[in-house]
Amino acid sequence: KAGVTQTPRYLIKTRGQQVTLSCSPISGHRSVSWYQQTPGQGLQFLFEYFSETQRNKGNFPGRFSGRQFSNSRSEMNVSTLELGDSALYLCASSLSGWTGQAGNEKLFFGSGTQLSVL
C-alpha cells in the first residue's frame, strides 16, 4: 500500500509569488491534515479536510488556503509568499480523523515539501 505522497519534494520561490503543494493520501483515507514545520516555531497545524470540507483551521493568515478533491487528494496554496513562509510543509492522512476512533486509527505523514522563499 502506497504511503502519503507529497509533491513536489523541493520548491524555490521568490517573495510575492504564490505556490501550490499537493498531497495524495493513503488509499481509503478521507482525512487530510497539513502542518508547517520551521526551526523556530516547530510543527504547527494549518488545516484539516474531510470529505472535501475544511473541518479545522489553525492560526494562519488567509494567505494560506487549501482544498480537497472528491478522491481525497488535497492541495494547499500560499499566496503572496513571504520569507517567513520558508518551511517544511507536511501532509498527514487518516481514515476518518475523529478521536472517538483514535484507538483504531493512525495518522500517517508524508515526507513533506521543502519550500524556500528567496
Add this chain to the structure above:
Amino acid sequence: AQSVTQLGSHVSVSEGALVLLRCNYSSSVPPYLFWYVQYPNQGLQLLLKYTSAATLVKGINGFEAEFKKSETSFHLTKPSAHMSDAAEYFCAVSAKGTSYGKLTFGQGTILTVHP
C-alpha cells in the same frame, strides 16, 4: 486549549544506555497523547499513543511511555539505546471529541546516540 512541553531540546546518550525523553502536557481533560519520531529529510512516524486504556504504552522499536495523570506527564523511555535511534522526537496531544487530524506538538527533542 491543550499544550505540550518537551523538557530538553537535545539529549545525548551512549549506545546501550537508557533513553528518557520528557513530555508534560496541559489539558483541562485527559487528552490523547502521542510520540512521533522524525528522521532527517523524512516525515513523522508514530511510535506510540495513549488513548485512555493502559497507562503504560508500548510502541515500536522498543520504546514505551507511561501516562501519569497526577504529574501530567507522558515520558518516553527505551532501556537500551541503539545508534539507529538518533532522530528528533515529538510529543503531541489531541483533545478527545475533536479531530484526530489536529495535533498540538511539542518543540521536539533531538536524540544523539554516541558509540
